[in-house]
Amino acid sequence: MKIGIIGLGTVGEGVLKVLSTERSNIFEKSTADIEVKYACDLNINREFSFDFDRSVLIDDYKVIINDPEIDVVVELIGGETIAKNIIIEAFRAKKNVVTANKALVAKHGVELFRIAKENQVSFLFEAAVGGGIPIITPLMESLVANTITEIRGIMNGTSNYILTKMKIDKLSFNEALSNASAKGYAETDPSYDIDGIDAGHKINILASLAYGGSIKFKDMQLSGIREINTIDIFAANQLNCTIKLIAHSKLLSESSVQISVEPTLVPNLEILSKVDDVYNAIETIGSYTGETLFYGKGAGMDPTASAVVADIVKITTGTHIKSDYFFNSTKVFNAVDINTIKGSYYIRVSSDFDIEKSPFKIYNEIDNYYIILANDISRNDINEYIKNSQEKLILKMMK
Structure with a gap:
């Protein structure tokens, strides 16, 4: 399978390194024979920390989109504008896409998966969450x-x-x-x-x-x-x-x-x-x-590149679940206001706070601050009680 990498920043360089140095090892483990035909970046004359065939370097991503031999486009430029357009262009050119772009998936996943489905291609993003952690x-x-x-x-x-x-x-x-x-x-x-x-x-x-x-x-x-x-x-x-x-x-x-x-x-x-x-x-x-x-490790060149390559192998071998994940659903969840939920809280207020006129008891006094612990109360109620404090901080306590 021939692929094109768009973006040779930290993660993109890592993916190119893995696929250049581990190609035979990956094939032995998975039967996935992955060839990097193109690696696109605006600065193709810079130095790299490893050896590879520099003839794959190009500075125009459209070469990748327009090449019928390319099966997978690996989008690693980040951001939410140009990256989104590139991914949509790839889908419409009937190419599978792998990305590590968490912001794009979180904000535009519904739209992107709809377009991927229309064009019967895969869209995988393991590296978008947790870097090298498979999640x-x-x-x-x-x-x-x-x-x-x-x-x-x-x-x-x-x-x-x-x-x-x-x-x-x-x-x-x-x-x-x-x-x-x-x-x-x-x-x-x-x-x-x-x-x-x-x-x-x-x-x-x-x-x-x-x-x-x-x-x-x-x-x-x-x-x-x-x-x-x-x-x-x-x-x-x-x-x-x-x-x-x-x-x-x-x-x-x-x-x-x-x-x-x-x-x-x-x-x-x-x-x-x-x-x-x-x-x-x-x-x-x-x-x-x-x-x-x-x-x-949740980030970094090598861990994140590992997750990207895993997605490429899945597409190459056809081993991923052929679903649209949640993005084919018209279901939208309502996110409740967490400020209304009762719980346990740590509160720091400045010592100008009139503790006598509040329902709270001081747990500790440190420098010019009162430390308060409050249970079975909402953040909205806490804010109402401490609104006149010059300085304040409310932290949730995990139980």
Whole structure:
């Protein structure tokens, strides 16, 4: 099978490296004989860290789209505009597509799968969630007998690295972010990572796949880790908890789901509390399996390239389930307002807060802040009680 790779950034270069150096090994394991006929990038004269036939390099993606010998287009340029157009062009040229583009799948999956179905081609995206962690394939194939009712996990390596450094090395948020940037874990604009957007794309995809209907990304509620400071890390440790950015979804009924991304106090007895550095971990709860955990590196050139190549092999060998996943469904789930759901919360307010006029009791006083623990209450009610506090932070507590 002949393929064309569009985009030779971190992941694209990794895919080209794997398919150039492991072609015979992949064939021996799977009988998939994959030839990279084209690798497209705007800068084809740059250096690469491995040897390959440079005659495959081109700078015009339309060569790939228009070549009748190309069976699979591998879209790895990212973004939501040009990438979307390229994928649609590939579908209409009767070519299968593999992508790692989580934002595109989360926001435009319904449309893209409709066009793929119309043209009778496959659209696979294992690498869009969890990097090198196999999660989409197990969810749709290995766990097919189950009704998945809940998914939660750590789905962004950058934010997890920052929180890990804040806890272990006692760094401030800004110091930990600078550290992440220096190591190449954080982008120049880290908003997608630290504001929960990247994790939001991933939990949207997984929940929609698991529950059998789409969830509109714009209806999700996302919170990041910008407001977490060393006081919160210290207080969580006193509570025998660790703060993690948790992406969570729960099937509530045939038409509604709970879905969010928010920093959460995770008890140290929970496995998720021990997932550190840039690692990811995703838990699913199935009707027959119960809890199942998927753990590994959630990003990076090699792990993500591994997932992309796995999808190419599936198409080459015809071993993937011939379904449109959830995107062939007209079913759209309603995302309930998580602010109305009662639960347990950690609250940090500045010491100007009039605790006597509230229903809360102080758990601890650290520097110029009160730490409050509240149970069986909604975030809306908490906000009403603390609205006059000069500074405030509300974090969910996992039970």
